[in-house]
Amino acid sequence: MTFSTILPLWNSTQDRFHSMVKKLPEQDLTLQLGPSSIGNMLRHNAEVEYMFANWFFGQPIPEDIEIRTSRGAANTEVAQENLQELVQFLEKSNSHLIQAMEALPEEEWSKQKDCPIGASTPLEAVGRLMYHAGIHAGQISLIQKCSVKQESL
Secondary structure, three states, X not given: OHHHHHHHHHHHHHHHHHHHHHOOOHHHHHOEXXXXXXXXXXXXXXXXXXXXXXXXXXOOOOOOOOOOOOOOHHHOOOOOOOHHHHHHHHXXXXXXXXXXXXXXXXXXXXXXXXXXXXXXXXXXXXXXXXXXXXXXXXXXXXXXXXXXXXXXX
16 A cells, blocks of 8 residues: 555656656756766665665665765766766666565655665665755755856856
């Protein structure tokens, strides 16, 4: 019941986030405000989905996935400049997380899990992920707006 209830909500926020990402001009991936670039924020968002799938749903991170932004997008030295690669990475992390959510037994959704970011239930973790993506969507919009203002000065 929990998965079938949460999936439409998850898909709604993810569809909106992914749609925004796909419309980004590739040259905007290098825009930044402070130390965080748009490209690194996108990579960070996908990596957090992989980490949450592992921490809260018991789905191991695939061996070919390298976590580069575990401390946030600002702490990454590798620039993320290829939009298509980022879109694919986000799609893979989303699919990975959905598979993990679907496999979680109903009785586990409300059990607290101790994780590196503190204790939460898997249900709370999904809410945190939706909030996390929303924060980064807003930051991306702000970076684009501030960048345009700076260029026109």
